[in-house]
Amino acid sequence: MSLSVIEPTNLQNSNPLVGENYGLTLTQSIQNLVAENCKETPNFTHFIDIFYELMQSKVDPPLESIWVYSALTFRSRILTTDDPLDRLSAARDLFQLISACSGSCNSSKSIALLAPVVFEVYKVAVELKGRHLGSKREKKVFREVKSLVDVILGFISVCCCDTSNGKRNVSEVTDLNLIVSFKDLVSLWMEKSESFKSFLPLVNDEICRESSERVCDVNYLAGMVTVEVFLLKLCLSFGVGMAGVELEKELTSWAVSSITGFQNVCFFETLVRMLLEPTLPVTSLLSSEHGVLLKKVLYDAVILVEYSFLNPESAVDLPVELMKSLAMTRLIVTHEAIELLREDGDQKKAISYASAFSSSKLPSQIIKWITNQIGMDEKERSLVSSPKALLKWLLSLENQGIRAFDDKILKSHAKLAVDNSKTDYEYQSLKVKGNEASGDLHFYIDNKGEDEEDEEMNESMSAVFVAAAHSMKLPENGGRKRKEMGNTGNKKKIKYPKHDLSDNHGSTREGFSSVGNEDLSSESEVEDAEAVEQ
Structure with missing residues (x-):
């Protein structure tokens, strides 16, 4: 009825x-x-x-x-x-x-x-x-x-x-x-x-x-x-x-x-x-x-996607507490996702997540909130390029009596996430001949539309990430056979675009690119080094 x-x-x-x-x-x-x-x-x-x-x-x-x-x-x-x-x-x-x-x-x-x-x-x-x-x-x-x-x-x-x-x-x-x-x-x-x-x-x-x-x-x-x-x-x-x-x-x-x-x-x-x-x-x-x-x-x-409605300028009418809590949650989730991928051996996807994080506005947004809160000078800002490094920095501030996490539950999640992660990303230490690795991997960070301050910070973060990528090493005895890995002489340029989707629903499928499968070189298992903390 x-x-x-x-x-x-x-x-x-x-x-x-x-x-x-x-x-x-x-x-x-x-x-x-x-x-x-x-x-x-x-x-x-x-x-x-x-x-x-x-x-x-x-x-x-x-x-x-x-x-x-x-x-x-x-x-x-x-x-x-x-x-x-x-x-x-x-x-x-x-x-x-x-x-x-x-x-x-x-x-x-x-x-x-x-x-x-x-x-x-x-x-x-x-x-x-x-x-x-x-x-x-x-x-x-x-x-x-x-x-x-x-x-x-x-x-x-x-x-x-x-x-x-x-x-x-x-x-x-x-x-x-x-x-x-x-x-x-x-x-x-x-x-x-x-x-x-x-x-x-x-x-x-x-x-x-x-x-x-x-x-x-x-x-x-x-x-x-x-x-x-x-x-x-x-x-x-x-x-x-x-x-x-x-x-x-x-x-x-x-x-x-x-x-x-x-x-x-x-x-x-x-x-x-x-x-x-x-x-x-x-x-x-x-x-x-x-x-x-x-x-x-x-x-x-x-x-992997940076949504325009999450940008600070698009959310000016929303409570700062909500946006800050969301940013902290995204940071922890990104770190946990990267750790899970590493544990599962999916190095390519882990790299794509780390790249998406470093090229997004999320790190600079969190750092701005914290440094403005504690009155840190612009030049003294600690630049980090990995979720783990940023989490460690925030937790170290908490230990100094500076409130970085407004939510106790989020703080507990952050501490647990860092404690459970590998201390130094324990993977096999291997050798690379000459500059072989540096020629194979190039990372592109799109900074269009950002103000000068954000661009400077992201350039610094990207530089750390690129340096980490150049230090990646190849396995000597293990992994796939040389013949399965393809011709190591063919170098590929890899782009990790920052996705900023607008309201155009019809173009979403074409505009979204799943990073981590075809776009990544199959020549090596790679890992990003931890950023140097200040």
Whole structure:
């Protein structure tokens, strides 16, 4: 049965819902509803009328009023059936109801309200794991799940497009805190046996805990919902024909295109924070092997591409604390990714990550924040070209009593990442004849569009990286046979372009180049030396 807006009758509210009275009525009504929900056999009938009026009394109603009204309507109409197609139909009706009720709301609120829709779709998707989708009915369920996820992604993309085109509401760039506990709101969608974490199944435990313990910001919630739909789409892309390198390239291209289109800092920050964890929260949807491949795809998407919406000049209306936290998280993730690649023996990809880091604005941005904070002279800035060197410098400042990490959890991640990494990147020490290595590898850092100060710093960082590349050594006895390695006389010039994607979605696939396969010389296993710290 379709979930259309229910117009109440015989409302008995003598006080006008304006000004302070509106907030008091909304808060008290939610408290009464939560208390009713705790009863053995709750009765929500009369609450539907109350929240309908609260929702209709404002042009841009609070998230709580739409959320509660949708929850009550959904729970009163949902069919008591386990048939996945019926449940998907109900989820689609819920999506239409919420999108209709949030039509006049800003984009962040419209996206955040979709959390229960994603929750319902996810539950059906989980049931498909492990099935061979042999029967026509199972194939139809899979198609319906993918179709609804695509519809939700399209809605989110339209909302994000409105924001990026300058239609951003003031409330979207400031704190837009919920009036009541997010945990209380979530309880309206859950069975008594279900935990809060199960409502946000594709977000890791740490982020879930934060959202339940602190005052939840609507922008932050919208970022979490976008991450969930983003991951759900990627997970559903496995096992549908493509595999191996072809699948990895396709997923990476789509991920980069989507991140570019969303241009949402809260979404990106949530996604990058999730990469700090050893595994992604997708085990209910993917095998461990596919989970590892998905993490590789996300590493490529967040490390190898420099997105224009993350540039300081593009984020002037966002809190400095948010941008600084994001920058520190990206730094730690990049370091951990390089370490993992080295452990796996993928030296080529490790080099591409290190090159992308040194050629990006991230190191200079972090150094500027810290040196401005402590009043260090411009000429005294410590120039580093590797994530590990920069992390060590920041931790050394912390040991001197200078606060480099605003977040204790990030500081712990940073310390753990450095402690767990190899002390001196222990690889076989080998000899190189003459200047053979220096002629084989050339690194190109694109500094177009940067101010003079950034250009100077990146040139210095690039010089250190090039020096490290020139010191790379070849194995004498080991690795591949000479004949497999090709003609060592053919020198190749390698470019590591800095990717700066604009809003042009159509050119994303052509503009994105996966660094680390064809572009790298197969003549040697290479490693970048640690930058000299000051």
